[in-house]
Amino acid sequence: FEDITVHVPEVAGCLPCCTCKDSPIRNYGVEYFGMSVEERAAFYTLDRVSGCVKSGETCLVLGKSGSGKSTLLRAICSRLNDTDELYGTVSINGIPIGKSNQAWKRMCSYVSADDGTHSPVLTVGETFTFAAQCTSDGQSTNEEIEVRVDSMLEALGLAHVKDTVVGDENIRGVSGGQKRRVTCGEMLLDPNSRIFCLDNITDGLASTDSYSLILQISAACKKKGIASIVTLLQPSDEIVELFDKLLVLSSDGQPSYFGPVDRDLLRSIFLEEDEGPEKDSGSIADLIMNQPMSTDSVSRPNSMEDKAVSRFFESPLHMDLMKELAILRATAPSIRDRESTLEAILPNKKYSTSRWYQFRIIASRRLKLIMRNSMTYARGVIAIVFGIIVGSLFSALKQDTIGALGRSGYIFLCSFLVLMLSAAVTIPDGFRQRITLFKHRDAEFYSGRVAYIVQVVMDLPLSFVEATLIASISYFWVGMTPGANHFFLFLGTLVGLECVGQAFGRVLVALSRTQ
Numbered sequence: 001f002e003d004i005t006v007h008v009p010e011v012a013g014c015l016p017c018c019t020c021k022d023s024p025i026r027n028y029g030v031e032y033f034g035m036s037v038e039e040r041a042a043f044y045t046l047d048r049v050s051g052c053v054k055s056g057e058t059c060l061v062l063g064k065s066g067s068g069k070s071t072l073l074r075a076i077c078s079r080l081n082d083t084d085e086l087y088g089t090v091s092i093n094g095i096p097i098g099k100s101n102q103a104w105k106r107m108c109s110y111v112s113a114d115d116g117t118h119s120p121v122l123t124v125g126e127t128f129t130f131a132a133q134c135t136s137d138g139q140s141t142n143e144e145i146e147v148r149v150d151s152m153l154e155a156l157g158l159a160h161v162k163d164t165v166v167g168d169e170n171i172r173g174v175s176g177g178q179k180r181r182v183t184c185g186e187m188l189l190d191p192n193s194r195i196f197c198l199d200n201i202t203d204g205l206a207s208t209d210s211y212s213l214i215l216q217i218s219a220a221c222k223k224k225g226i227a228s229i230v231t232l233l234q235p236s237d238e239i240v241e242l243f244d245k246l247l248v249l250s251s252d253g254q255p256s257y258f259g260p261v262d263r264d265l266l267r268s269i270f271l272e273e274d275e276g277p278e279k280d281s282g283s284i285a286d287l288i289m290n291q292p293m294s295t296d297s298v299s300r301p302n303s304m305e306d307k308a309v310s311r312f313f314e315s316p317l318h319m320d321l322m323k324e325l326a327i328l329r330a331t332a333p334s335i336r337d338r339e340s341t342l343e344a345i346l347p348n349k350k351y352s353t354s355r356w357y358q359f360r361i362i363a364s365r366r367l368k369l370i371m372r373n374s375m376t377y378a379r380g381v382i383a384i385v386f387g388i389i390v391g392s393l394f395s396a397l398k399q400d401t402i403g404a405l406g407r408s409g410y411i412f413l414c415s416f417l418v419l420m421l422s423a424a425v426t427i428p429d430g431f432r433q434r435i436t437l438f439k440h441r442d443a444e445f446y447s448g449r450v451a452y453i454v455q456v457v458m459d460l461p462l463s464f465v466e467a468t469l470i471a472s473i474s475y476f477w478v479g480m481t482p483g484a485n486h487f488f489l490f491l492g493t494l495v496g497l498e499c500v501g502q503a504f505g506r507v508l509v510a511l512s513r514t515q
Helices: 022-034 069-076 124-133 142-155 176-188 209-226 262-272 284-289 304-313 318-333 334-346 353-373 373-395 402-440 446-476 486-512
Strands: 002-008 043-049 058-062 085-092 095-097 107-109 195-199 227-232 243-248 255-260
Touching: 002 069, 022 402, 043 069, 043 243, 058 069, 058 209, 058 284, 069 085, 069 195, 069 227, 095 334, 107 176, 124 142, 124 176, 124 353, 142 176, 176 195, 176 209, 195 209, 195 486, 209 227, 255 262, 255 304, 255 318, 262 284, 262 304, 304 318, 353 446, 373 402, 373 446, 402 446, 402 486, 446 486
Parallel strands: 058 227, 058 243, 107 195, 195 227
Antiparallel strands: 002 043, 002 085, 085 095, 243 255
């Protein structure tokens, strides 16, 4: 990547009428619908950042919060916001990569520190197996997929928890360090992945877990020939020394160092000429972040931070980097051969599997989630209880005009209960599944349309069972019109309302940011 610069345009508030900070409309719009109220001026979050990472190498990116570390990873992975403007070049083997190269996302995996994107009731092995199926060619046998999964489990030290559920705050599962390795391994399973971008993946982990995680990821990347770029906050020297290269960003997104993890070279950049080694008494992270990035460096011109950036641009390190990038450009295939070269390097389609194969594996996974969800069985019990309560309420109606009006109330109450029950159950499940769906969709595991169709189809049997329990218990008890045709018409109405309630719940989930 060369001269990466990212410009974030200005934002005008979309709720100009809600200027009061405590306005309920303003707070509701921001909290639940993600509306922008405050205006924001345009700014640059990265400025002329360059670097080169080869296959099997690991590069650590350090910088203060807000220095643009995450933005750099998203820029390399082609995952910037649609409104952000990217300048500069991201290339592979000297060939520039742009938005038209759709398969670049599959080749460049992005992992954040969010461990809440997993389905907690699935085991570690099942999570890896699903990822391996999504990234296979659709023709691989179960034995071949299991070999890939077992190999990754061994590489990340997770073989002994293969049959343990991932878990969450409500379900006891693997430990925090193991869950973070599951997060990383899920993306490493893609055989097309050649660049691995890890964003603050040690956040919230103990120092021993952090070291173990980085050590195992580094070993796995070297074994598979994957180039990895990792951002961390205040890592220990033991962790820093696991990396082959180091990139330091200043608080305004400029590069102040790119090169090997060499303390002498770092001192030459981040210490003044009259400062001796005794000034470097802490860790490498302290040397980099505490001195040139002090609190007054942002507002003072010619500060220690600015001087560190200037020294890097004038250093042999920067000259060597520019020469290396120039050699890559010079040895890259000619313009005539670039398309064929990219076709040989990049995956040839957006998804590695067919839509039918995606439907099958997502349906299998959805079935496991349904069968392991305690609410699935609770819905059956609730339907029986509602059927008994509603039937007993309207059981004393006579076969006259008043009784007919009362049975209209029975139809309305049944319809209302089915509609609200299905919506109430769909909303929390939709929020849980949405996080996982976004992660898989961004990694191009499968199509979002296929996932939605699977969800609708797999929820139909449970809707039918729920409606059947309510109708079969109360319909004839209330004294409704006998006959199979009338009963099945009523049952079909309830099933249809179940589907409407689920669709209504999904709409609310889609419109809202939080539950």
